[in-house]
Amino acid sequence: KAGVTQTPRYLIKTRGQQVTLSCSPISGHRSVSWYQQTPGQGLQFLFEYFSETQRNKGNFPGRFSGRQFSNSRSEMNVSTLELGDSALYLCASSLLKMADNYGYTFGSGTRLTVV
Amino acid sequence: ELKVEQNPLFLSMQEGKNYTIYCNYSTTSDRLYWYRQDPGKSLESLFVLLSNGAVKQEGRLMASLDTKARLSTLHITAAVHDLSATYFCAVHRYALNFGKGTSLLVTP
Numbered sequence: 001k002a003g004v005t006q007t008p009r010y011l012i013k014t015r016g017q018q019v020t021l022s023c024s025p026i027s028g029h030r031s032v033s034w035y036q037q038t039p040g041q042g043l044q045f046l047f048e049y050f051s052e053t054q055r056n057k058g059n060f061p062g063r064f065s066g067r068q069f070s071n072s073r074s075e076m077n078v079s080t081l082e083l084g085d086s087a088l089y090l091c092a093s094s095l096l097k098m099a100d101n102y103g104y105t106f107g108s109g110t111r112l113t114v115v
Numbered sequence: 116e117l118k119v120e121q122n123p124l125f126l127s128m129q130e131g132k133n134y135t136i137y138c139n140y141s142t143t144s145d146r147l148y149w150y151r152q153d154p155g156k157s158l159e160s161l162f163v164l165l166s167n168g169a170v171k172q173e174g175r176l177m178a179s180l181d182t183k184a185r186l187s188t189l190h191i192t193a194a195v196h197d198l199s200a201t202y203f204c205a206v207h208r209y210a211l212n213f214g215k216g217t218s219l220l221v222t223p
Contacts, residue, residue: 033210033211035211035213042213042214042215042216043203043205043211043213044213045210045211045212048210056209056210058210090157090158092158092211101163101165102146102163102165102207103160103163104148104160104211105160106150106157106158106159106160107157108156108157109157
């Protein structure tokens with residue numbers, strides 16, 4: 001079955017611009033989570049969506065936002081980009097069920113560089 | 116605030132040797148995950164540990180969970196070069212809370 005698809009794979013943006021990243025989860029998975037990975041801060045949770053509702057949110061400024069559509073695809077948006085937003089953004093999808101061991105499957109990520 | 120500490124952060128070991136990576140966490144959790152990440156790649160799921168005393172093995176890797184001690188271990192048996200990667204533990208509490216990762220290098 002198809003895995004978690006993230007687009008685009010690479011992105012270069014200028015400070016002050018905004019960016020939208022996309023994530024298509026595994027078919028049937030209704031939970032989509034977003035994580036930011038940087039060398040300094042490691043892997044940090046951004047937010048989780050389930051059935052179009054944000055369930056949890058990490059400790060990031062309001063410039064970071066997201067949404068989920070009825071087909072479970074999710075987008076995250078970062079406005080007014082800063083140099084420190086340069087990171088690998090990872091999306092994870094989950095069935096959130098014991099039958100699936102509550103597993104989280106990660107996409108290949110979007111590498112964002114802010115210049 | 117949930118803290119997840121992995122040690123060691125860097126590990127260089129010879130092929131054929133055994134070693135253990137430790138993952139300590141600060142508050143109760145219902146499940147613990149181990150992931151592998153190769154350079155420039157995404158996270159590959161290795162194990163999900165759901166209960167106290169859980170032990171799972173896959174090839175040369177074995178993971179265990181002690182919820183009372185808030186400790187999980189990832190044991191590597193007879194390491195081979197292909198195991199060189201960064202290994203992360205993640206504790207679930209509302210979301211995955213990751214350790215800083217253990218960068219493993221297996222040398223001949």
